[in-house]
Amino acid sequence: MKRSLDTILLIAAGLIIWQLLHMAVPYALTSPAGTAVKAWNMLNSATFWPHAAETGKAFLYALLLAIAGGLAIGLGLGLNRTSAEVAEPILVSVYSLPKVTLYPLILLIFGLGVPAKIAFGTLHGIIPIAIFAMNAVRNLAPVHLKTVKVLRLSRTQTLLTVFIPGALPEIVSGLRIGFSLTLLGVLIGEMFASQRGLGYLIMNAIGLHDVPTIMAVIAMLGIAAVLASAFMLWLDHRLHHRAA
């Protein structure tokens, strides 16, 4: 109860700071109330939804690809000690590359449009998911692996009954980060050389100095991201606590 009160207090403090900033530089920042009104109007307008659907579709495909690819890469590499040691620094340095520099390459391969956005979102999300999944398998308790040998389990039995459940909490942590970065990737993709989607709406509004639209889109994205993340954080905590 106290916790949710604190969350409400924090949000209230954030809104107050926002309002004060708005009063300091009114032409650069719409007020919270103004943003809410603008967001409501957008939600009720017919022109907004095609953009939201475009972003949603690209994000969904990118996320599915990132999860499937990341798990396959991570679990595959993690099962073998040498391959994991070889791969880890490579994955980490790919993770920390400014991937936006690769966007032209993706555009040249896929052309302008949804596939390029999906590829770019996937590129952002796949690496953290792979890193987490790989480390999850590597960090399985050695005593559990010995237990598997004592119980004379087959490879399939081991994978299904020990590796996957044992690695699940870490995998969920990876999915949480992968989720955020995939969304970021899709939005960056839409902000450059794109004619549709929420990222395009923001860029277009920046060009027109339409501050309320920028603020409203960011606010809606922010709320969606925080809610999704809060749900995954809750799942994450539940799984980790059970394991603790």
Add this chain to the structure above:
Amino acid sequence: MNSAALQPAQSAHEPSKDVHAEMRGVTRVYGGDGKTGGVQALAATDLRLRRGEFYSVIGPSGCGKSTLLDVLAGLSRPTTGEVLFEGKSIDGRVPEGTGVVFQEDASFPWLTVADNIAFGLRRAGIDAAEIQRRLDYALKLMGLADFAKSYPSQLSGGMRQRVCIARTLVMQPRIILLDEPFGALDAQTRLIMGDELLKVWRETGATVVLITHALDEAAMLSDRIGIMSARPGKIIEEIKTQWPRDRDSRIAANPAFGEITARLWSVLRDESLKAIHQGNKSSAGLA
């Protein structure tokens, strides 16, 4: 020390049908490539376990006790020598009929106590009624009946180790190997767990091998105790206790308990001192 090293050779006179598991000249070297380099964990070790006996292995820290157990269980291959279980050579795979309890908590945190205990049975494709029968028996024997639906994280360390013992014993192993199973528990819990282990041993009739560093544990639980040398470890002396089969930790009041403990320590003290000096040398070498 030389005469003591000959000790295992004397047990060669005993009838072989009695021998349940055996190590013949087993050595184990970690790292290195074959001949050069590497750390020798086990020197040529011989060990004969009689069917149904309670055998403890005690030794200074780092002497290769856990290596001995891993090799005996089939969890790792001997570098040279041979390990036999029920007359058949085991080849780096855990043979059917072997159960192992580890020092670390090996319970699966994602399963309830009951699911943990039934884990191996379900993978082995045993029918549901039989699983339930063995599960109920193990829950009752280990005093876990009230916690069947709990998760390991809700249990104390001692209770979790009971889960691991129960998980081992439902498989009806003919030999149970325990690697310092009570090492992480407090002294009083350890005594109680020792009594539980004796009960399991009597009820199942299994051969039990207990690796321990605790003198009192070895002295009160075992039929025979093997003392290991400092690294590279081998069994340098065996002591018989003559305890009745029906016994528990209260046997510590028996004068013979003090004698056995004193004899164990008189051999072990020298080896522990050697082990400590080894440790100093190797850490000086690393720095």
Add this chain to the structure above:
Amino acid sequence: MSRVGWIRLLVVGGFILAIELLCRTGMISPRVLIAPSDMAIRLYRLLLSGQANADIIETLGNVAISLVLSVSGGFAIGAAIHALPRLRRAIDPFLASYYALPFFAFYPLFIVMFGLGRGAVVAIGFLFGVVAMIIATLNGFDRIPRVLVRTAEVYHMGPVAAALRIKLPSAVPYLFTGVKLAIAYCFIGVIAAEFIMASSGLGYAIAYAFNNFDNGKMYALMFFIIVLVTIVNALFYTYERRLMRRWGR
């Protein structure tokens, strides 16, 4: 070098060689990707000509400034949040979903606040880097062993002495991870901001070359950034491994 190190070199080398071959044999069109060796040659010529120097210096300067701000700011904010457990609990979910926000959209706001110069780009680099540092600081402070804090009490250390002599050193490995992440994120933030919106810097130069179909210059610059970031990361990775080994982790 270790066996794993050799394998790693082989894998990366093999990958580059494969791309080289695919490009050289024409299986990948030069309109899509040019051969890595060609990238290197073009980069060499570009650096020699001095055309890209201004952009390189500008970008590195932006990264450096935003890095210093993120690390110092992130540490201070993290330490402050850690001292307020109630705030900490409430703010955690927000920190965790922070990176999903497209901060680039705040660019116009920053232009109003900082003018048209590098301020706005630095601000975005800072926004990217600072939260990684905050999270790392919180992690580090969370994992200070209680026994060390009690040792400080036994020695009658004041709060400042305890913070400087006990808490800070024992949180160092985590703070180091934070700095490493902040470097990566500042690069990502600065170059992405330049790419999408600015009118100077390496990111802008790449976007400009893309829009003008100047693949040679574009790939030379991409190659430069990838090599630069990889070297910086490799240095930090090596140093971190050494640090961890000394700490026995």
